[in-house]
Amino acid sequence: MEQLSITSNDDVVIVRQKVRAHAIDLGLSLVDQTKVVTAASELARNTLVHAGGGQACIEVVQNGMRRGLRLVFSDNGPGISDLDLALTDGWSSGGGLGLGLSGSRRLVDEFTLDSDPGRGTVVTVTKWTR
Amino acid sequence: MDRVPILKIGDVLLVSIQGDLDDQSVLTLQEDLAERVVATGAVGVIIDITAVEIVDSFVGRMLSTIAGMSRMLDAETIVVGMRPAVAITLVELGLSLGGLRTALDLEKGIALLGRTASAPLDDLSAVGQ
Amino acid sequence: MTVQESSSRRRIEDLMRENEDRLVDRWVEISNAPLRGRVVDSDVRRELRDLLRALLRSSESPDGGADLRGLLADLSRTRARQGFTPGETALAVFTLKEAVYELVEADGGEEVLHGYISLSRTIDELGLYTFEAYTAAREKIIADQTEQLLELSTPVVKLWDGIVAVPLVGTLDSARTQVVMEKLLQTLVDTGSEYAVIDITGVPAVDTQVAQHLLKTVMAARLMGAHCIISGIRPQIAHTIVTLGIEFGDIVTKATLADALAFALRQSGVEVVNRRRTRVSVRAEEA
Numbered sequence: 001m002e003q004l005s006i007t008s009n010d011d012v013v014i015v016r017q018k019v020r021a022h023a024i025d026l027g028l029s030l031v032d033q034t035k036v037v038t039a040a041s042e043l044a045r046n047t048l049v050h051a052g053g054g055q056a057c058i059e060v061v062q063n064g065m066r067r068g069l070r071l072v073f074s075d076n077g078p079g080i081s082d083l084d085l086a087l088t089d090g091w092s093s094g095g096g097l098g099l100g101l102s103g104s105r106r107l108v109d110e111f112t113l114d115s116d117p118g119r120g121t122v123v124t125v126t127k128w129t130r
Numbered sequence: 131m132d133r134v135p136i137l138k139i140g141d142v143l144l145v146s147i148q149g150d151l152d153d154q155s156v157l158t159l160q161e162d163l164a165e166r167v168v169a170t171g172a173v174g175v176i177i178d179i180t181a182v183e184i185v186d187s188f189v190g191r192m193l194s195t196i197a198g199m200s201r202m203l204d205a206e207t208i209v210v211g212m213r214p215a216v217a218i219t220l221v222e223l224g225l226s227l228g229g230l231r232t233a234l235d236l237e238k239g240i241a242l243l244g245r246t247a248s249a250p251l252d253d254l255s256a257v258g259q
Numbered sequence: 260m261t262v263q264e265s266s267s268r269r270r271i272e273d274l275m276r277e278n279e280d281r282l283v284d285r286w287v288e289i290s291n292a293p294l295r296g297r298v299v300d301s302d303v304r305r306e307l308r309d310l311l312r313a314l315l316r317s318s319e320s321p322d323g324g325a326d327l328r329g330l331l332a333d334l335s336r337t338r339a340r341q342g343f344t345p346g347e348t349a350l351a352v353f354t355l356k357e358a359v360y361e362l363v364e365a366d367g368g369e370e371v372l373h374g375y376i377s378l379s380r381t382i383d384e385l386g387l388y389t390f391e392a393y394t395a396a397r398e399k400i401i402a403d404q405t406e407q408l409l410e411l412s413t414p415v416v417k418l419w420d421g422i423v424a425v426p427l428v429g430t431l432d433s434a435r436t437q438v439v440m441e442k443l444l445q446t447l448v449d450t451g452s453e454y455a456v457i458d459i460t461g462v463p464a465v466d467t468q469v470a471q472h473l474l475k476t477v478m479a480a481r482l483m484g485a486h487c488i489i490s491g492i493r494p495q496i497a498h499t500i501v502t503l504g505i506e507f508g509d510i511v512t513k514a515t516l517a518d519a520l521a522f523a524l525r526q527s528g529v530e531v532v533n534r535r536r537t538r539v540s541v542r543a544e545e546a
Binding site for chain 2: 444447453481
Binding site for chain 2: 010012041042102104106
């Protein structure tokens with residue numbers, strides 16, 4: 001398990017590199033590596049842009065015979081008041097393309113979003129080996 | 131912060147992105163390119179992403195923006211060398227990069243630029259004579 | 260482990276060390292009895308002696324357990340490949356108890372008996388570990404075979420300079436379609452081909468997911484700067500795609516692989532001329 005803090009653009013790059021290293025160790029296929037790193041990049045940037053920073057946690061998880069990479073992005077930012085809206089393609093509050101959350105959900109196998117308006121947001125994603 | 135070098139070959143600008151760029155460098159590149167297109171009067175911009183391992187929505191938006199800007203400045207943008215895994219991920223992410231022209235590699239990119247750019251140029255020179 | 264427990268454990272391990280040869284002999288004999296001739300005695304003797312030594316070492320050094328687990332995993336892997344059942348594999352470990360018990364009986368001391376209980380617990384754990392290692396080895400074999408099968412069933416062929424094709428035959432599931440598509444896109448890069456033909460003449464039916472994968476591949480190829488042509492769509496499949504409401508948009512589709520090739524040739528500026536009936540000559544036009 002690895003804990004990283006996200007406070008600057010450089011940290012987003014570091015998160016990408018660490019996630020890639022773990023994905024390679026785990027034996028994810030090249031396409032799956034690329035997908036999970038891209039998702040990590042989107043989510044880390046969300047944490048930075050919408051909450052001004054937060055934490056990323058990378059861990060290897062096991063479910064029976066399958067192993068997977070779990071990423072948890074947490075922040076103490078303003079949170080999200082309308083989860084459905086936040087997960088809609090093209091909806092953006094930060095001036096982006098609005099694909100960060102909805103797009104990264106399609107890149108991983110499991111995606112959960114917990115948010116408490118005013119308290120913060122936790123996004124957990126998992127990519128399983130095939 | 132490392133700046134991505136912009137090379138000029140004839141009337142084409144060539145950018146080869148190496149390694150993992152942070153968001154600020156991406157924005158800097160976008161500004162630098164627009165300036166160079168105006169300063170050099172380039173007719174084409176080729177962005178080589180052969181060495182790029184991931185393109186997320188931020189970089190994707192930068193590519194689209196550069197294409198849109200250079201079109202307004204009368205230059206054609208071609209992105210070359212996108213890896214299969216990157217392309218698959220972009221499709222999954224929902225990024226269509228509409229309006230962006232692509233080629234498999236640098237050579238094909240230059241050829242594509244030649245095909246589209248040479249026609250109107252020839253017409254103009256004909257008028258001039 | 261309490262002090263008393265560890266001292267009695269040491270006692271039984273000393274006893275095992277002193278009688279190593281006799282113990283290994285008995286262990287081999289007991290564990291091979293149900294396998295009758297399916298294994299070579301000398302091989303098993305070597306395996307079990309190594310295991311026993313690793314077991315005795317493991318209680319001395321903190322990282323000795325890794326060594327033991329490695330040996331057990333090796334044993335499980337070879338047995339899985341030789342076609343032994345997981346039960347037979349685990350039994351090879353469990354029979355150590357029987358062999359050791361004979362030593363304990365001969366010794367008769369109470370401390371040794373206490374040590375035996377502790378040892379027995381360890382052996383149970385090791386036996387279960389071989390079970391897990393065995394299953395993992397089997398899973399690996401199955402996964403490898405599945406992958407090989409996928410590779411075999413999805414050839415990407417070169418039709419012309421700059422034109423590749425993948426003829427798909429049989430039922431397409433989501434996983435297979437994904438593998439084919441990744442391979443096709445990689446071939447485009449490797450061969451520098453700008454045209455790809457996906458021929459689905461041999462595919463009886465597609466579901467929504469497979470159709471989506473085809474669609475995504477065409478889009479991904481476009482992002483890379485290549486063009487995809489889908490050929491050989493059967494009427495039923497065309498019906499499915501329309502009924503499911505999947506937007507194939509401006510994707511080029513052709514009735515047959517030949518039509519697709521002709522289209523790709525024309526697009527890349529190659530002209531095929533039929534001259535004097537039999538001779539076919541090809542001329543590349545300058546683009």
